[in-house]
Amino acid sequence: MTTMDTRVQPRLLDAAAADLGEHHRGHGPIPWQGGVGRMIGELQSAGLTGRGGAGFPTWRKVAEVATAARAVVVANGAETEPGSRKDDTLLRRCPHLVLDGVQLLVEATGADEAYLYVKPGDAMASVRHALTERHGWDRVAVRVVAAPNRFVAGEESAVLAAIAGRPARPADKWLPVVHSGLRGRATLVQNVETCAHVAQIARNGARWFRGLGTRDEPGTMLVTVHGAVREVPIGIALSELVTGPVLVGGYHGAWLSSPAPHLSRAALAPFGAAPGAGVLHPLAPGRCGLVETAAITRYLAGESAGQCGPCRNGLPATAALLSALADRTAPPDAVHRLDHLTGLVVGRGACRHPDGTARLIRSTLTVFGDEVRLHLAGRCSR
Amino acid sequence: MTDALWYLGRGTGVMALVLLTISVALGVAARSGEPLGPLPRFAVTAVHRNSGLIASVLLVGHVVTLLLDPYAQLKLIDVLVPFLGTAEPFWLGLGTLGLDLLLAVVVTSLLRMRVGVRGWRAVHWVSYAAWPVSLLHTLGMGTDAATPWLLALSVLCFVAVAAAAVYRLTLRAEVSR
Amino acid sequence: MTTLHIDWTACHGRGLCAELLPELLATDPWGYPIARTGGDVDVPAELHADAVTATKFCPRLALRLRAR
Numbered sequence A: 001m002t003t004m005d006t007r008v009q010p011r012l013l014d015a016a017a018a019d020l021g022e023h024h025r026g027h028g029p030i031p032w033q034g035g036v037g038r039m040i041g042e043l044q045s046a047g048l049t050g051r052g053g054a055g056f057p058t059w060r061k062v063a064e065v066a067t068a069a070r071a072v073v074v075a076n077g078a079e080t081e082p083g084s085r086k087d088d089t090l091l092r093r094c095p096h097l098v099l100d101g102v103q104l105l106v107e108a109t110g111a112d113e114a115y116l117y118v119k120p121g122d123a124m125a126s127v128r129h130a131l132t133e134r135h136g137w138d139r140v141a142v143r144v145v146a147a148p149n150r151f152v153a154g155e156e157s158a159v160l161a162a163i164a165g166r167p168a169r170p171a172d173k174w175l176p177v178v179h180s181g182l183r184g185r186a187t188l189v190q191n192v193e194t195c196a197h198v199a200q201i202a203r204n205g206a207r208w209f210r211g212l213g214t215r216d217e218p219g220t221m222l223v224t225v226h227g228a229v230r231e232v233p234i235g236i237a238l239s240e241l242v243t244g245p246v247l248v249g250g251y252h253g254a255w256l257s258s259p260a261p262h263l264s265r266a267a268l269a270p271f272g273a274a275p276g277a278g279v280l281h282p283l284a285p286g287r288c289g290l291v292e293t294a295a296i297t298r299y300l301a302g303e304s305a306g307q308c309g310p311c312r313n314g315l316p317a318t319a320a321l322l323s324a325l326a327d328r329t330a331p332p333d334a335v336h337r338l339d340h341l342t343g344l345v346v347g348r349g350a351c352r353h354p355d356g357t358a359r360l361i362r363s364t365l366t367v368f369g370d371e372v373r374l375h376l377a378g379r380c381s382r
Numbered sequence B: 001m002t003d004a005l006w007y008l009g010r011g012t013g014v015m016a017l018v019l020l021t022i023s024v025a026l027g028v029a030a031r032s033g034e035p036l037g038p039l040p041r042f043a044v045t046a047v048h049r050n051s052g053l054i055a056s057v058l059l060v061g062h063v064v065t066l067l068l069d070p071y072a073q074l075k076l077i078d079v080l081v082p083f084l085g086t087a088e089p090f091w092l093g094l095g096t097l098g099l100d101l102l103l104a105v106v107v108t109s110l111l112r113m114r115v116g117v118r119g120w121r122a123v124h125w126v127s128y129a130a131w132p133v134s135l136l137h138t139l140g141m142g143t144d145a146a147t148p149w150l151l152a153l154s155v156l157c158f159v160a161v162a163a164a165a166v167y168r169l170t171l172r173a174e175v176s177r
Numbered sequence C: 001m002t003t004l005h006i007d008w009t010a011c012h013g014r015g016l017c018a019e020l021l022p023e024l025l026a027t028d029p030w031g032y033p034i035a036r037t038g039g040d041v042d043v044p045a046e047l048h049a050d051a052v053t054a055t056k057f058c059p060r061l062a063l064r065l066r067a068r
């Protein structure tokens, strides 16, 4: 893979517009596709994947929802991942781009309801203001719903619960939300960055979109490093963004001992990692990876919605054991027990919170293996 | 012949009370989440369900025989609407109430998959009312109330459910400690 | 072929299912069913009847069978 130039022209972040007039001058009206099929085909050719973390091909979700009679579109701007600022930045700088994308998804799915879910604050104010300007632009009025600042509140079924006026907790997935979401209707939940990409693909075409990124994972993505948001082509060398050991993909992500690989699903998969929502946490110099991860795990355990037994019991047990390891008070079989505990929680919850937490723990034990041995011997290299 | 109906009516009534007691006691005890001694949990559940079902069948027998029995002077309306009967309206009404409550519990339980766990649980709570109501009905209405054997049986039923409740509450207290 | 789906938000870990389907389910240290295969549980034809019983006996209605 060739190293990408980091100084390519940003796409999303360049589309900033203070108001609808400026947005219109820069980008024109909403590029309606004239029906259900075209947008789906264009998204498929573009190869756009979700930017909310799971990286699922967007066209497949859209096509699934488009088959239903009365669909719902939800733009997910919850951004509950600590340290992530990209959705906030996008919604403050180019709310109209995101809202154009929402309308195009409304057209593509034939939806008659649309929501934007975002935490109260500047981003929400920006969206609300933008919506007041858009009378006559939008096919379906977008309702803004407040997201609570809890980690699992951004998970798609939790988003739908919040919109329905219930606590923002994930629900069982007997039927996937694309078939049975808000009030049982087929529902398309897309991250707000994904929506912005949809708008740009509709304007500029799939070929243009594929001009950056890798062949299998085209386009750009927003990343947050130390609270700063950048737009980079997928497949960029991580070494251009960070140095030293780094936690890739946020708190549900995985540690890398060095930023050697590139930022794409394919390149990170051998390391058990994935780009996720683009959050990079470099290990601060002089800090111990075990101590850092123990703190993160305690946070994640506290953010369990407490509904599913394995998650409610397993995450606190994991956090306690990892904390003991960090404090050098862990029993000698701590690693074995952590392996066992993470094995017990994977795939055993209504959402992927336990899975994400297990991934973090496993990468920690691998990447900081030397540190683990030192800690078990009562020492620490830091 | 009419004597036979009268005895059958009382017999089915008493047996229904006994089976209902078994069902309630097991239901109360099993809800603690701990297995009952060496019994597998599903076995406890199976006995709980089946004794409840048989109790309802016996109850229907109890009502039908007494409807047919001229001595009992039971009218159809008394079977469904409590506290209207001419003879012993209060004690009879308790029986009617118990029947209505039990029917609600049984019907929602048989349709549990449709009703959903919330609605089912809400209705199931009334089984806690159906049991004491039935016990009082037996004691008050039963022509046998004065007989020592019915008194003894009632005490046994009461002890069974009380023991189950104590078992469950102590277990829960241990768990929450 | 059917699969057994567990609604983790409903399951209270009472373990009836593991008693009825020991071939497919064990219990974890907290009493919750753990699929011997992971995820939704594949139910072979000969265990279908037992699996149906398990769905009916689950006190929380947390189990459902899905035809494949």
Ligand SMILES: Cc1cc2nc3c(=O)[nH]c(=O)nc-3n(C[C@H](O)[C@H](O)[C@H](O)COP(=O)(O)O)c2cc1C
Residues within 6 Å of the ligand: A049, A050, A051, A052, A053, A054, A055, A056, A076, A077, A078, A079, A080, A081, A151, A152, A153, A154, A155, A156, A157, A189, A190, A191, A192, A194, A195, A351, A352, A353
């Ligand atoms: C615990 C948890 C938290 C999540 N939080 C967010 C979030 O804050 N924002 C978001 O867009 N997606 C979040 N997701 C992913 C969503 O469930 C969903 O996959 C996503 O919004 C779909 O949009 P996309 O396909 O455009 O990425 C979360 C998932 C999990 C399991």
Ligand code: SF4
Residues within 6 Å of the ligand: A152, A169, A170, A171, A303, A304, A305, A306, A307, A308, A309, A311, A312, A348, A349, A350, A351, A352, A353, A354, C008
């Ligand atoms: S897996 Fe954990 S975080 Fe997800 S719904 Fe269940 S209890 Fe909540």
Ligand code: SF4
Residues within 6 Å of the ligand: C006, C010, C011, C012, C013, C014, C015, C016, C017, C018, C031, C032, C033, C057, C058, C059, C060, C061, C062, C063
């Ligand atoms: S029987 Fe139902 S509630 Fe009990 S452990 Fe199994 S799935 Fe959970």
